[in-house]
Structures are given as C-alpha cells and as structure tokens.
Amino acid sequence: SMEIIYEEIEAHFRDQAARLPAPLPFRNFVAQARLGVSAAEHEAFFRKMLCKVDEPTTPLGLTDVYGDGSKAGEARVLVDSSLARRLREAARAHGVSAAGVCHLAWAQVLAKLCARTDVVFGTVLLGRMVGGDGADRVLGTCMNTLPVRISLGDDSVRECVRHTHTLLAQLIRHEHASLAMAQRCSL
Numbered sequence: 001s002m003e004i005i006y007e008e009i010e011a012h013f014r015d016q017a018a019r020l021p022a023p024l025p026f027r028n029f030v031a032q033a034r035l036g037v038s039a040a041e042h043e044a045f046f047r048k049m050l051c052k053v054d055e056p057t058t059p060l061g062l063t064d065v066y067g068d069g070s071k072a073g074e075a076r077v078l079v080d081s082s083l084a085r086r087l088r089e090a091a092r093a094h095g096v097s098a099a100g101v102c103h104l105a106w107a108q109v110l111a112k113l114c115a116r117t118d119v120v121f122g123t124v125l126l127g128r129m130v131g132g133d134g135a136d137r138v139l140g141t142c143m144n145t146l147p148v149r150i151s152l153g154d155d156s157v158r159e160c161v162r163h164t165h166t167l168l169a170q171l172i173r174h175e176h177a178s179l180a181m182a183q184r185c186s187l
C-alpha cells in the first residue's frame with residue numbers, strides 16, 4: 001500500500017494525477033477474497049495439516065507472547081547480495097521458491113532448538129495473491145499470519161524443500177482464512 005501511496009503522491013506533485021488508474025474500492029477486494037474459498041475448504045485444509053498437533057513449537061520456552069511488550073526486542077540483518085544470489089540459485093536448482101528454502105531453513109532451526117522433527121510456526125502471507133484483478137492496486141492492510149507445519153524426519157533435503165514449496169503453494173489458496181479458525185483445527 002505504501003508504494004501505491006508514494007506513487008500517487010509523486011504523480012500529484014508532478015501534475016500527472018490524470019495518468020493514475022481509477023482507484024479500486026477495498027470492499028471489492030474483501031468481497032472477492034471472502035467468496036473465493038469456503039470456510040469448509042479452509043477448515044479441511046488446516047485440519048489435514050494440523051492433525052495431531054497439540055501445542056505450538058516454542059523455542060527456548062518463549063511462550064509469554066502476551067506480555068506488555070517491555071521485553072520485546074528487534075533485530076535486523078541484511079542478507080548480502082552474494083548470499084541472496086546463492087539462495088535464489090539453490091531454490092532455482094531445486095525448482096522451488098526462495099521462500100520455500102527460507103521456510104525450510106527456519107523449520108530446521110526450530111527443530112534443533114526444540115529437539116523435534118515436526119514443527120509448526122506462523123508465516124506471513126501478503127493477502128493479495130488470490131485477490132483478483134487489481135488486488136495489487138488496492139490500498140489497505142491485506143496481510144495475514146497462518147500456521148505451517150513442516151516435518152523433517154528422515155527425508156532428504158530435496159524432498160523436504162519440495163514438500164515445503166508445495167505446502168506454501170497450497171497455503172496461498174487459504175491466505176484469507178482466519179488464524180483463529182486455523183488454530184481450532186489442531187487437536
């Protein structure tokens with residue numbers, strides 16, 4: 001949304017506002033997103049993915065996420081261009097997205113921290129992938145956080161990254177599902 005806002009401000013400053021596309025109502029995007037996949041389909045997908053899950057994967061005992069925020073911290077590390085290039089090349093070599101490789105890497109970190117081979121964690125979805133024509137131009141918050149479950153087990157890295165890629169591709173169809181509904185689909 002911020003990119004669209006900046007683009008429109010710049011167009012107004014340059015007296016080129018007439019060139020901007022007609023604004024699309026956010027309500028159209030919401031209606032299309034809500035009518036796209038039924039609640040029953042969402043529930044079936046998350047029940048299948050989250051069956052036998054009775055607790056979240058919480059590394060280092062970090063379960064108090066509802067505190068006052070005073071102990072929260074933030075860290076950012078830029079990935080250098082060489083590493084980013086190698087990541088994209090590795091993803092391409094396996095026929096998957098870089099997101100699939102990153103999700104699998106995070107699953108491996110959680111698995112080691114929690115001594116598990118099956119982990120569940122939240123992922124952020126853009127919310128515009130199945131929003132229909134013009135969804136990329138609609139102003140408004142469209143992001144959603146939903147759970148993913150990745151089993152590492154005895155599979156090869158190639159099998160794990162393909163499974164992760166497939167799961168993320170399936171999850172996009174459900175990007176407008178409610179997190180609360182998804183959570184209710186576990187044990």
